[in-house]
Amino acid sequence: MKQPIGVGMVGYAFMGRVHSQAWRSVGAFFDLPLTPSMAVLSGRSAGRTAEAAESLGWSAIETDWKELVKRDDVQLVDICTPGDSHAEIAIAALQAGKHVICEKPLANTVEEAEAMAAAARAAAAQGVRSMVAFNYRRVPAVALARQLVAEGRLGQIRHVRAQYLQDWIIDPEFPLVWRLQKDKAGSGALGDIGAHIVDTAQFILGDLLTGVSAITETFIKERPLADDSAGLSAAGSGVATGLVTVDDAALFIGRFAGGALASFEATRFATGRKNALRIEINGSLGSVAFDFEEMNELWFHDHTLVPEEGGFRRILVTEGGHPYAGAYWPPGHGLGYENTFTNEIKDFLEAIAGGYDPSPSFEDGLQVQRVLAAVERSAGDESRWTAI
Amino acid sequence: MKQPIGVGMVGYAFMGRVHSQAWRSVGAFFDLPLTPSMAVLSGRSAGRTAEAAESLGWSAIETDWKELVKRDDVQLVDICTPGDSHAEIAIAALQAGKHVICEKPLANTVEEAEAMAAAARAAAAQGVRSMVAFNYRRVPAVALARQLVAEGRLGQIRHVRAQYLQDWIIDPEFPLVWRLQKDKAGSGALGDIGAHIVDTAQFILGDLLTGVSAITETFIKERPLADDSAGLSAAGSGVATGLVTVDDAALFIGRFAGGALASFEATRFATGRKNALRIEINGSLGSVAFDFEEMNELWFHDHTLVPEEGGFRRILVTEGGHPYAGAYWPPGHGLGYENTFTNEIKDFLEAIAGGYDPSPSFEDGLQVQRVLAAVERSAGDESRWTAI
Amino acid sequence: MKQPIGVGMVGYAFMGRVHSQAWRSVGAFFDLPLTPSMAVLSGRSAGRTAEAAESLGWSAIETDWKELVKRDDVQLVDICTPGDSHAEIAIAALQAGKHVICEKPLANTVEEAEAMAAAARAAAAQGVRSMVAFNYRRVPAVALARQLVAEGRLGQIRHVRAQYLQDWIIDPEFPLVWRLQKDKAGSGALGDIGAHIVDTAQFILGDLLTGVSAITETFIKERPLADDSAGLSAAGSGVATGLVTVDDAALFIGRFAGGALASFEATRFATGRKNALRIEINGSLGSVAFDFEEMNELWFHDHTLVPEEGGFRRILVTEGGHPYAGAYWPPGHGLGYENTFTNEIKDFLEAIAGGYDPSPSFEDGLQVQRVLAAVERSAGDESRWTAI
Amino acid sequence: MKQPIGVGMVGYAFMGRVHSQAWRSVGAFFDLPLTPSMAVLSGRSAGRTAEAAESLGWSAIETDWKELVKRDDVQLVDICTPGDSHAEIAIAALQAGKHVICEKPLANTVEEAEAMAAAARAAAAQGVRSMVAFNYRRVPAVALARQLVAEGRLGQIRHVRAQYLQDWIIDPEFPLVWRLQKDKAGSGALGDIGAHIVDTAQFILGDLLTGVSAITETFIKERPLADDSAGLSAAGSGVATGLVTVDDAALFIGRFAGGALASFEATRFATGRKNALRIEINGSLGSVAFDFEEMNELWFHDHTLVPEEGGFRRILVTEGGHPYAGAYWPPGHGLGYENTFTNEIKDFLEAIAGGYDPSPSFEDGLQVQRVLAAVERSAGDESRWTAI
Structure with missing residues (x-):
């Protein structure tokens, strides 16, 4: 029996839709070491987030990503928001011990990206992983x-x-x-x-x-x-x-x-x-x-x-x-x-x-x-x- | 709340794999009038069928398609077997009042296809639908x-x-x-x-x-x-x-x-x-x-x-x-x-x-x-x- | 000094134009064993043939291909007419000891093509060569x-x-x-x-x-x-x-x-x-x-x-x-x-x-x-x- | 009867070969106001120039382009040499009242190109034309x-x-x-x-x-x-x-x-x-x-x-x-x-x-x-x- 891993996703627009399809499908194509469960979706509007969660297949919702990051059923955070929120969410998630995959570009400024890369290094020392989503690789x-x-x-x-x-x-x-x-x-x-x-x-x-x-x-x-x-x-x-x-x-x-x-x-x-x-x-x-x-x-x-x-x-x-x-x-x-x-x-x-x-790591994103x-x-x- | 519809699939090789991916994904892309549930997968070998059901996401298995066709949680039968079994399965399913989608070619002979088309006509009169899976359309x-x-x-x-x-x-x-x-x-x-x-x-x-x-x-x-x-x-x-x-x-x-x-x-x-x-x-x-x-x-x-x-x-x-x-x-x-x-x-x-x-109907397949x-x-x- | 060879062409429409361009240019691209001279062009209308000869670069004209075939300054006949005249021209030219290149299809019937292939065989025995112009080769x-x-x-x-x-x-x-x-x-x-x-x-x-x-x-x-x-x-x-x-x-x-x-x-x-x-x-x-x-x-x-x-x-x-x-x-x-x-x-x-x-020979054309x-x-x- | 125009070409390498093919063929495709005659080819080596003239179809040769520019049978000079000689040849030819077509780039420096453009302007006032050979237009x-x-x-x-x-x-x-x-x-x-x-x-x-x-x-x-x-x-x-x-x-x-x-x-x-x-x-x-x-x-x-x-x-x-x-x-x-x-x-x-x-003029070339x-x-x- 594969070990499960709970996923929390922030954002459900274009990137959120395609990430959801990937989470839903990955286990049918690959023999994975971990079995992802689509645990929580977060968005600002409760109504629209609930609607998205139903159509995209997420089990629960949060209207504040800070709550999502804290949840015990979330071990991995998937960031699908515009670039201005990447640094804050990613750093918080990494500090909470959650693995993070973050959409590109990593951040809106080099300074933000540096802070994120530093957080990723610190997290990695604890076995917490991070990745920037340059999907075309x-x-x-x-x-x-x-x-x-x-x-x-x-x-x-x-x-x-x-x-x-x-x-x-x-x-x-x-x-x-x-x-x-x-x-x-x-x-x-x-x-x-x-x-x-x-x-x-x-x-x-x-x-x-x-x-x-x-x-x-x-x-x-x-x-x-x-x-x-x-x-x-x-x-x-x-x-x-x-x-x-x-x-x-x-x-x-x-x-x-x-x-x-x-x-x-x-x-x-x-x-x-x-x-x-x-x-x-x-x-x-x-x-x-x-x-x-x-x-x-x-x-x-x-x-x-x-x-x-x-x-x-x-x-x-x-x-x-x-x-x-x-x-x-x-x-x-x-x-x-x-x-x-x-x-x-x-x-x-x-x-x-x-x-x-x-790979690509937050360092690569930086x-x-x-x-x-x-x-x-x-x-x-x-x-x-x-x-x- | 959309009405659910239970699906039973026969066969899990190449066609079964790609049909499974479709059943799994269709609701995330389209606003459907019916919500399919991946109820039952049937195959001859219990072990291999169970394995396939797990990786492809089917809730239950049968080792005899005749059992699958009878099940109350199955309203739609998806036939992904070689052509020699299409006629028997499809006709049985239609007679059991199940909607049927059948891989192509519809049958191995014109005679079989005629029998299937006749069964489809009879079923249609009862509101039971059938389709041949010419996916390239x-x-x-x-x-x-x-x-x-x-x-x-x-x-x-x-x-x-x-x-x-x-x-x-x-x-x-x-x-x-x-x-x-x-x-x-x-x-x-x-x-x-x-x-x-x-x-x-x-x-x-x-x-x-x-x-x-x-x-x-x-x-x-x-x-x-x-x-x-x-x-x-x-x-x-x-x-x-x-x-x-x-x-x-x-x-x-x-x-x-x-x-x-x-x-x-x-x-x-x-x-x-x-x-x-x-x-x-x-x-x-x-x-x-x-x-x-x-x-x-x-x-x-x-x-x-x-x-x-x-x-x-x-x-x-x-x-x-x-x-x-x-x-x-x-x-x-x-x-x-x-x-x-x-x-x-x-x-x-x-x-x-x-x-x-x-469309394409069994008549088209014939x-x-x-x-x-x-x-x-x-x-x-x-x-x-x-x-x- | 390369040996010259006089060319007579019959017809000056589409095929005649492109053949002329080839005769005009071939010596500048290839180191040829024979130097072609564009001697005579034949066509039915004297006026239009003369006009074509001038623009396409032929030195003389004839209004009857039979005259062209007889001329001493012609050692090679290039047939660019519709198919109904191929056999007659080609056979006459070959019998007059002229090399012949003939547009395709070789003839309008198998019978004509057979006669042409027979004439080509006979001519070849005398060192007179023939070719059918399947240019795409x-x-x-x-x-x-x-x-x-x-x-x-x-x-x-x-x-x-x-x-x-x-x-x-x-x-x-x-x-x-x-x-x-x-x-x-x-x-x-x-x-x-x-x-x-x-x-x-x-x-x-x-x-x-x-x-x-x-x-x-x-x-x-x-x-x-x-x-x-x-x-x-x-x-x-x-x-x-x-x-x-x-x-x-x-x-x-x-x-x-x-x-x-x-x-x-x-x-x-x-x-x-x-x-x-x-x-x-x-x-x-x-x-x-x-x-x-x-x-x-x-x-x-x-x-x-x-x-x-x-x-x-x-x-x-x-x-x-x-x-x-x-x-x-x-x-x-x-x-x-x-x-x-x-x-x-x-x-x-x-x-x-x-x-x-x-190659392709008249036999190939046949x-x-x-x-x-x-x-x-x-x-x-x-x-x-x-x-x- | 179209007026003839005598062409003198300087250089017979790659560009000289393709220009020759163009001079040879242009009259067969287009109804021209002037009939070019391929009068003189110049190159430094008499032997190789004579050989090129024969295969490319030029009537006479010169071993010094200055002689070519002076000849009465040359009304148009075609410059196919490397860029370092363009300015000298073009200016001399224009001053001698010859139309000039010059290979690109017009010159090796802006200064040379300016001198050429000035010469072209002066010549144009006398009805003498010039063009730079940007053939891809x-x-x-x-x-x-x-x-x-x-x-x-x-x-x-x-x-x-x-x-x-x-x-x-x-x-x-x-x-x-x-x-x-x-x-x-x-x-x-x-x-x-x-x-x-x-x-x-x-x-x-x-x-x-x-x-x-x-x-x-x-x-x-x-x-x-x-x-x-x-x-x-x-x-x-x-x-x-x-x-x-x-x-x-x-x-x-x-x-x-x-x-x-x-x-x-x-x-x-x-x-x-x-x-x-x-x-x-x-x-x-x-x-x-x-x-x-x-x-x-x-x-x-x-x-x-x-x-x-x-x-x-x-x-x-x-x-x-x-x-x-x-x-x-x-x-x-x-x-x-x-x-x-x-x-x-x-x-x-x-x-x-x-x-x-x-067009393109020497001004464009500049x-x-x-x-x-x-x-x-x-x-x-x-x-x-x-x-x-």
Whole structure:
């Protein structure tokens, strides 16, 4: 009989929904060392939280996350709130001895992230684990890319080009949801989706950015106030407007410690691109390319073949021997967005049971935060090169 | 408070696993008129059935499906067994007043399918519903293709080219699993995957095949006996061999009632193709193309545009207004194989609650069976044209 | 100093234009054993032939091909007329001791093709060479596919799926050009483009079709008479109409001598497909796929790799070591349609100078003609299997 | 009878070969106002120049370009030499009253380019025309992209992402050809291919870059000396080595006057990418995307459609109504690299005959040179923002 572990989740919007699906499903796909129970959901409105708990499958609710953190039936806290509350909740939970998985970006500032990383270190000394939810690491194709790089199949890495392209706010009438407010979200495209490509690139390379030069822009500077700031979409009130206080797009170029040159672009104004997290990496022996819009595919060019047989091959990352894929369906029966969270939670539970620190750690999240901060500093200082 | 409905599932191999995931998840995505409870799982081996029930989330087990069918806590029977048992189980369940969803192909022979369709008609008169699980109809991109055709956007349909390409048995050492045995599976690639493209094509066109001319082939005529006939994969015993009694590939050309010409190919020997259910349809006003290996995309060519702006466009079928897609994630966050079953079950539950016959019905399944039988007859008679 | 060879071309419409470009360019790309001079162009109208000769670069004109064939400054005759005149011109030229390259399909009937093949055999005994212009064999990617198959890289061939998809006559108002008239063109999509995929498939496999089962259709049975029957396009007169006497589409399935199953589709009603000559071949060790709409690419799946690294790779067939490609530009600087003819003429000149029979020979053209005839017979006889 | 115009070409390596093919072919495709005659080729070695003239079809040779410029049978000078000689030759030719088409980048320094632009202005006042050979503007798909932007179909432009990716020097043993020497080539990837994407982006947008922030890198700092510095490839001597004095890669971000953000990357180390000139442009109403490796395709997303029907469509830019395409073959019969030069020369001849300044002018070439210089300055100054 597997040991149970009670989970308490804070927040039930977009991230809360997909985390719930992962908690619900993880045990059916993986042979887990711990059996998660969906114990408690917390949200500010009792009515709406209860409704969410019923549809998402949580056994109890709290209207104050501080109560959730204290509960005996909660051994693991899953933080799905906007970035402005991450530090407070995570630190409280860790100090209460609860394992913590926290949505990205880790925090809204480097200072918060430092405090969180310090709390994580202290907790780890007590066997309490923490993880930042960069779910795209758990796309099988991304994990395969990491594997190829780690095995040296790409040789010395020369180039990284990473983009995260969306278009959900190109309409100037799209309202001022929380993701467009600096006090809630910390930054705009940069922290929301730029954080993902920074983490994904650093993960695949197993290397860190050492400096950046950046520009950012807010194309639409004022928007209708939102009636409801719950997530990616919301109806505008049509009357009052407010200032957009975050970036719509961030572009930066940088260098990795190992010598690779990199370009990054995070934007919510790439018309026609819906969730195109793209990364291409070129090394002396080969290359990989990935686009989340076709998430089951990794393109791999093996430059050690004769030139006449070279070319980017489309690996359908659904084979039993591929990362995570063996837990699901036969080859060619693709996974979806939700499965990346299932994989992530499985890895977290294994780390908890195994007594080791999972990856990406809060330390990793802090390092990404430093990159984001350097991007903002450079963009505010004539794009000057800014060390990380 | 939604009315509960108890589900009993027969079989827990590949299909049983993915149906379980759908039953587990459907309520979190859709606002259902009925709340399914995963009541009973049946399988022949008590030990293995209990194990499966635990990991897949079923509350109780039976080792005889006849007991499952009788149980008061079961109002709906989900048949996930090989084709040789479909007729007996489905007819018994319907006669017991249970709603039935049955995996495809509906049966192993036209005669069995006719008996099942008759039972379904009789049951429907009592408000008992039945459905055959052609899940690919519930791929959002396929449903969108149907919608475009139904709205007349493709004009008069001229051409259908449909393929279902896999390669999982190209190794002659792959063992003689049940899917390669005529008494269990009815036919080979033809019934297993050919049935899907026949149904998908007829569904999208809203039209029926009237005749076919066919060839079939068994490339590897003898294979090692399998230790375990549980599903798509199995370890060969390495000593004894047995005859492959089904087709490895089936190719046929045909005509639809409305005048379209069609070609179909179902094969397990398309090296490098894993689960490529492909269909392209050309009409006087436009075309659509689909490949399940990129299941979140539908390619649409609108021929009413000026030629200089024409071209197949890649619609990412993840918008809120797309079939099924609104229940899941924001645009660009793709679905996976499992979600097609979730969509299917949602439609079935709505039909049960709404008091109407769901689609595809057993009658639809019977019609597909007739196509399969015509293919086999033509292939056995010098490819002569065979009416359906 | 290279020996010159005088060329006389019959016809100056679409094929004549592209052949002219090849004759004009071949010497700049390839180090030829013979230096072609564009000596004479023949056409029925003196004025229009003279105009064409000037723009296309021919030194002299004739208004009767019989005169062209007799001229001393012509040692090679290039036949670019509709199929109904191929046999007469080719046989006369061969008997006059001129080398002949003839557009495809070789003839309008098997009988004509047989007479041509007999004349070619007789001429070859005198060192006079002949070739049928299946130019798609000279696409570098197609030649590379042949090379991979010949080297055994695909193992035993199991499947061929070939399509040639166009859409230029889907408008019912498109006029009755010569390609839609049986007496001129022999057949419709079948002979015009179906011939190409039959030849391409047989060429890549190095194997012959042994039988087929077919359906054909004429979707639009009556069309406006054309003012001008010069080629692929023409303005309709808008008043009188005439019967379309050829097929709009032909679908057939067949078997190769070596055991491969094949499907073929040639149609001018594939809305949105412009010149999609597509072929995919699956063997026990690998697969290739090609689409002329992306003519510089060959997709190759090497099944001998571990499954985790398998996948169709996009070989950009522009490397120096690729067939023909080294004569042109650096890697990645693609070729166009016209270059396939340049390559073809280079091969023909080398065969003439080298004293061997080029490929595809008239014998090869005759064999394709037999396949086309079998398709028509099967289509007219309830799709019955028809041996070739 | 068209007026003839005598052409003199300087240089016969890669660019000389492809220009020759264009001069040879242009009259067969386009109805030109002037009939070019391939009069004189100049090169330093008499023997090799004579050989090139014969194979490429030039009537006479000179071993000193100064003689070529003086000749009466030369009215137009085509400069295909490395960048270090562009200014001297172009200015001399213009002063001699000869029309000039000059390969890109226009010059090796801004100063040279300024002198050339001044000479071009002076010459234009006398009816003497000049053009810089940014051939990629003449890819039909690129010209179509320009057309869509000019018509407002993309709305306000927000983003440009442009890359020119090659991999021909990733082998450290590849020798030190002239393109890797600053005194000959001016710069490396930046001037050779970066110049193309700067020009292409500015052309499609009809807008200019106002500033950039950049990094550049030379990955391999020392290479074997080349025996032969003729072009893209050369055999290394294997003994002595020399310093690489140009960049291997250049990355920069910038802003357009109209407000668009842009990223550019030019590299010869993008393993597996052969000639991937890529550009994607996002505007408030739509987007376009292009990759030269599939040069006959433009991807267009029309955001004014309902979201459910949106998506990037693959326009095969081979319709009669597409830029340049009507001069060639029927739809779907693609063009190759060489045809872009044919189109360019046609435009130049029309401008000469029409008495207007062609585009891109030397002024345009100078502006690109200023961008390249700003990139180098920024890269040498901590990536600081550098106005153009």
